[in-house]
């Protein structure tokens with residue numbers, strides 16, 4: 001059982017890191033450790049638990065700004081925003097259901113460190129698009145701040161965005177400022193039934209190329225749709241989902257616009273606000289693959305390339321898939337014990353590039369194969385040099401992203 | 406040159422000029438190397454033209470291989486390099502150095518691919534911002550970030566500065582609209598980041614490059630996302646008795662959950678300068694003018710315009726017009742978009758500041774700015790990106806009057822200090838460059854700045870790319886890497902442990 005430090009202030013956390021830097025003692029950084037099942041397992045003798053640095057420091061709805069400590073439960077932040085009619089527009093995905101843990105866990109620091117984003121990433125961007133300012137502790141044991149508390153800022157390098165998605169391997173966040181946005185007054189989902197993957201991709205492309213302001217576009221082939229149907233969502237077989245959010249009259253208008261554009265391709269159903277929200281939560285959190293023993297990959301490619309990747313892989317081995325981000329995000333479930341990393345990454349290369357992350361797999365497998373997409377040599381070398389500039393002794397989450405860092 | 410000092414030129418490098426020029430001419434044949442004074446003259450300054458400096462030599466590469474060869478040569482020979490796009494920077498980011506190569510990227514002027522299905526455009530960095538929209542508008546698409554300089558500025562320069570525009574509140578800055586890029590490091594290594602897919606597979610170096618002001622690498626290709634043009638855009642032109650009332654209206658619009666496509670404010674002086682220039686019927690007597698543009702489906706725009714009207718009236722609007730045609734909408738914008746030239750006509754010279762403040766501090770900041778205007782004896786007209794608190798005070802001065810540039814600079818520095826004091830930042834979209842370099846310690850501690858400079862060491866350990874910009878004090882990478890740690894006992898008996 002590793003020794004756990006639970007600092008109550010940024011300065012206490014800094015002292016821990018400073019000690020670890022002096023002693024070359026690796027630290028594993030956790031919020032609530034809800035995502036320890038993600039990424040490569042960290043090898044560290046000490047745990048730095050940031051959950052005590054918790055609380056919303058400043059929330060100004062009219063400025064669209066929220067500043068909070070990294071250990072603040074994401075649920076607390078979402079509740080505070082909802083009370084003011086706002087939200088985190090990047091729609092952070094909840095890995096709980098997929099990883100077989102309770103839903104609703106997680107901290108702000110973890111969400112940012114993992115650069116989480118859900119279905120609405122298509123329109124609104126990921127966590128990295130909403131992070132404005134950060135105070136953090138480098139692996140040198142120094143507190144530094146970067147960015148600011150305003151939406152528009154180019155003063156110095158954009159370290160807050162750069163540190164987003166670095167899985168705690170560059171610095172330990174001690175305070176975060178995010179841009180927040182008004183939550184849509186209402187929403188509806190435009191559902192097309194019965195399309196093949198390829199036809200669904202064409203329909204989603206047409207919808208995204210129209211001025212209907214679709215905020216999320218997903219396609220659930222038969223298998224995935226049936227699994228969500230079994231969890232209580234009214235889905236009649238293969239389902240192509242287009243999410244419309246906004247003011248009531250605008251949603252209605254755009255729904256009819258989509259009907260004019262796509263209505264001839266398949267049967268159209270309108271899913272109203274409450275079931276629509278529930279359905280998109282299920283899509284976002286990959287509930288179609290919850291509770292199975294399959295290995296799960298999350299693959300990002302150009303939107304039109306998604307079906308081609310899946311078709312190629314399905315010829316090589318048994319797998320099931322569904323699509324988010326208008327086809328650009330493929331959730332792929334692979335039964336058995338073989339991860340198929342090489343086949344998957346070759347298929348991605350064949351369609352012009354992207355990346356695949358193994359998000360659910362037993363720890364030994366996550367240590368044995370590259371969980372994150374391997375990078376070309378010059379880029380890997382540059383990333384390693386960057387790591388060294390933040391964490392010269394490699395004490396922060398060693399091995400979390402790659403065997404090197 | 407006035408107040409801002411640049412690094413002392415390296416006389417050894419200058420002594421080797423002939424040899425360096427000769428080597429460059431082999432790497433970039435034809436007309437790609439300019440070493441005659443008359444040919445280099447257009448490159449001696451950018452949009453921050455109070456400062457001028459002739460480069461040692463200008464190169465205009467046309468291929469990635471040429472860029473890589475030049476950079477590798479400069480790296481091996483300890484020669485500085487300043488990348489340049491269209492030269493519209495307002496912060497001196499593209500100001501040459503006398504002992505360095507100025508690398509213009511404007512021969513990289515091709516749109517490489519329009520991928521309609523994936524809503525992406527791949528372009529060379531010298532394509533203008535507007536050139537991207539031009540390449541896709543026949544398909545009903547456009548590129549959203551729209552700096553006022555969009556006819557001239559390059560997409561590579563936009564990436565380097567993380568430029569914004571009047572539509573940034575709703576559609577984001579450059580960083581939110583770039584999907585991928587190719588760049589060459591000072592070592593000559595070519596690196597590709599991102600592509601048509603979303604999110605990085607490792608560290609988000611795309612985010613780091615965007616806004617890095619030419620200090621980390623030379624961008625040779627950019628992939629951006631394009632958006633379908635909104636069905637309709639209409640604007641409301643609203644006069645208020647004071648900027649305070651206008652500011653309150655802005656806060657209430659956002660509080661009502663409305664994010665307009667654009668929301669711009671001008672103060673009385675700016676209103677009158679603009680009206681003199683374009684004559685579109687701005688209310689001259691108003692203390693502040695707000696332009697609120699709503700875009701989207703017809704039904705939504707009509708509905709939101711009525712909401713905005715109601716909010717404006719509640720906040721004491723003294724005049725209110727809603728555009729009923731595309732010509733009228735463009736006329737509303739004409740004054741705002743020509744604010745800079747309009748001021749340029751009234752005053753021989755002006756400095757354009759670029760701080761961002763939390764919007765609630767607006768009344769306080771404007772009141773203090775009026776005091777500063779009196780203190781320095783110079784006039785100041787204000788235009789703001791009201792939605793996001795990004796201020797553009799235009800300080801009017803005459804460079805031919807001895808001491809007036811220095812006074813204007815001191816006035817500008819006071820304004821930026823004020824922005825930081827109220828919780829804002831030095832620059833919202835124009836970059837630090839040389840202009841705000843020496844003010845960086847107002848916002849950042851020494852540790853903050855050193856960590857930023859360490860980032861550069863990962864890319865450019867000899868610090869040859871765009872030196873003298875952004876950071877007030879240059880530290881060598883070896884010095885930055887040193888760690889002063891006292892080996893330690895596990896101290897902190899107070900920190901809870903388990």
Ligand SMILES: Cc1cc2nc3c(=O)[nH]c(=O)nc-3n(C[C@H](O)[C@H](O)[C@H](O)COP(=O)(O)OP(=O)(O)OC[C@H]3O[C@@H](n4cnc5c(N)ncnc54)[C@H](O)[C@@H]3O)c2cc1C
Pocket residue numbers: 028029030031032033034035036050070071074075092093094095096097099101102103104105106107108109110111113114116167168169171172173174397400
């Ligand atoms: C069981 C479970 C339930 C979830 N529930 C929700 C939910 O309800 N809503 C939601 O939006 N999301 C949820 N998620 C996803 C969620 O967004 C993240 O799991 C969660 O926010 C991560 O926070 P954490 O504190 O648990 O992260 P951890 O798992 O502790 O950490 C994740 C990564 O972030 C790093 N990290 C954590 N804190 C810091 C810090 N201060 N500085 C630098 N790096 C840091 C860690 O080192 C690690 O690499 C859930 C995930 C799981 C596994």
Ligand SMILES: Cc1cc2nc3c(=O)[nH]c(=O)nc-3n(C[C@H](O)[C@H](O)[C@H](O)COP(=O)(O)OP(=O)(O)OC[C@H]3O[C@@H](n4cnc5c(N)ncnc54)[C@H](O)[C@@H]3O)c2cc1C
Pocket residue numbers: 451452487488489490491492493494495497498499510530551552553554557558559560561562563564565566567568569570571618619620622623624625745834835871
């Ligand atoms: C009238 C006017 C209005 C303006 N309005 C706005 C506005 O509304 N919003 C806004 O954000 N800005 C505005 N600007 C500022 C300016 O236009 C932007 O900063 C623009 O992005 C600069 O682009 P450029 O091609 O002119 O770059 P340059 O001025 O040539 O260079 C700017 C910086 O980018 C670097 N750079 C250029 N190309 C590359 C490359 N290929 N690789 C690496 N580094 C490179 C340079 O080294 C330099 O540091 C305005 C300027 C003017 C003159």
